[in-house]
Amino acid sequence: MSGPRIYMDWNATAPLLAEAREAFLSAVDRIGNPSSVHGEGRALRALVESARRDVAALCGAQAASVIFTSGATEAANMVLTPDFRMGRTPLRIARLYASAIEHPAVREGGRFAREDVCEVPVTAAGVIDCVALQALLASHDRQAGLPMVAVMLANNETGIVQPISEVAAIVRAHGGLLVVDVVQAAGRLPLSIEALGADFLIVSSHKIGGPKGAGALVARGEVMMPSALIRGGGQEKGHRSGTENAPALVGFGAAARAAANNIEARMGAIAALRDRLEAEMQSSAPDVVIHGRDVSRIGNTSFFTLPGLKAETGQIAFDLEGVALSAGSACSSGKVGQSHVLTAMGYDPRQGALRISIGESTTEAEIERCATVFAKVAARRRSTGQAA
Secondary structure, eight states: OSSSOOOOOTTOOOOOOOOHHHHHHHHOOOOOOOOSSSSHHHHHHHHHHHOOOOHOOOOOHGGEEEESSSSSSHHHHHHHHHHEEEETTEEEEEOOOOOTTOOOHTTTTTTOOOEEEEOOBOOTTTTHHHHHHHHHTOOOOOOOOOOEEOOOOOOOTTBBOHHHHHHHHHHHHTTTTEEEEEEETTBBBBBHHHHHHHEEEEEEEEGGSSSOEEEEEESSSEEEEEOSSSSSSOTTGGGGOOOOOHHEEEHHHHHHHHHSSSSSHHHHHHHHHHHHHHHHHHHTTOOEEEEEEOOBBBBEEEEEEOOOOOOOHHHHHHHHTTEEOSOOSSSSSTTTOOOOHHTTOOOOOTOOOOEOOOOTOHHHHHHHHHHHHHHHHHHHHHHSSSOO
């Protein structure tokens, strides 16, 4: 390895923003419980509510409809449930329809019984098959309860953007609920829960440069809500009990403010770097397969396969050269396994793929060095018939 290490795994976790770190540390030094009625408690409560408004603004939602959680996984487990309330009236959700490329936190089905979770296929391009979704919802038994559909806005592995507005129209026509994971889209695409047609959004702090250990479930309104996952003292208006992690939430709010600023300009510059890297990759290894290149993607992500190079071997090779990237989702306790996203797209999952994901602090020099390492790894693969 020559030179400092390069971090190109922003989709796993983004580097902590300076403003988020400052906000976090300022809240750490404050004494008090946000639920306490004395001055110290009220001061901390004010910071938490300010963060709630910032997260709501990022999502184009109302602050009163933001429920803070410990992260996106908890938010998913909270909202993916058969048991809802419409005001005071119980509301039954009979079945969950989740796209085949969802994050494991959603694919596991939350609080639905396994037999009540149905997988919606995607096309070879990695886009949800809306014809199949339409057919599935048309055959749904409404007498058993309403359907719920879960589709992410931007896939965490490929970066492919899903046609959520089209999905929302189908879901509405069948009287269902739509849950959209915007974890990878937040700060990279403009967000509006109303424009998307979603009933709920799932958001994560550390994916946008905030502290780990914070996330949110964002609802379109306050009337329809899932049953509480964590019961106790009734915090978060009874939706999520437990003393709020004020420092993490305040840092989350600061990151949300930053993420909402100049999205198009920021992402245009990042996409130009990604495209430059992909062009150099294609030049040094013409057989490289860049997944999702012909459809809409978020501008920071490149998910690629080098024929003959196993994902785990490739990840190690890049790491030894000082480049941190991943073999897909970073959600399996460090394991490099077969990609369910590639499987859903019809690829041989044994081949695997590598994901490069970049961000605001990525430099042209880092792109050039990553391209050089890629060429070296690809050449070594050719000379040995297998990866190093």
